[in-house]
Amino acid sequence: MSDPSPAVGGETPSRPRNSLRTAVVWEVLSRALEARAAAVATAALDVLDTGGGTGNFAVPVARLGHRVTVVDPSPNALFALERRAAEAGVADRVNGVQGDIHGLFDVVERGGYDAVLCHGVLEYVDDPAEGVRNAVEALRPSGALSLLAAGLGGAVLARALAGHFTEARQALTDVAGRWGEGDPVPRRFTVELLTELVDKAGVDVGAVHGVRVFSDLVPGVLVDTQPGALDALLRLEAAAAEQPSFHSVASQLHVLGQKRA
């Protein structure tokens, strides 16, 4: 596996947890950007990160040499993004814009991007179908869509393993996949739901990966104290991510697709 985490390079002291959260997606995303750059014969792509927050992905993408626009409604996140981009020496390639995925074209150009990231956002928006449509409309023909959203099965499994059996059943049967009033996540997705949204928006699904299949279930002490455990877990996550049988129990689902020409 190449660089397993966009958070490497001294940007954060909590590398172990961050790399477990980002490694699988980063691997898939960085390969997709490389392929797109080769296809359009350029070293610097135009990338849009909708709901990009503080730049967990935007800053490492800029470090690859690409120009990244981050649209996010949170001024605090955009402030942190600006500081992080400056610290990483990529301030000239990262442009933070306050905005919303529902009003995306008030702030960015339609059809202006080689790749669009929408990571950890669909769970929180009012209309996920419109959110995906807008993300896709921001793409140039054959551009790459990288979509990451909360998985239903992972939440059910986590509640059950924590002994919250009624909440686990509630999540399983709830139309939004929520385990109760106290659930901080407004909506979760199955692979079928997510790929249908993407397909209807005009994107061919290239790959689906299950993210954090084990990481959220393993006691932290096992990862932090056993020599080599983090690397072994990262390799296990990478192997399981590819297997459809593990998608239904992943904490997050990643869909990579290409806009139909």
Ligand SMILES: C[S@@+](CC[C@H](N)C(=O)[O-])C[C@H]1O[C@@H](n2cnc3c(N)ncnc32)[C@H](O)[C@@H]1O
């Ligand atoms: C869980 S964070 C994910 C941040 C980043 N994409 C990542 O993967 O690290 C969710 C982000 O979505 C943003 N967000 C929430 N509602 C949004 C909306 N309607 N349109 C765009 N972004 C939104 C939040 O401000 C926050 O920065």
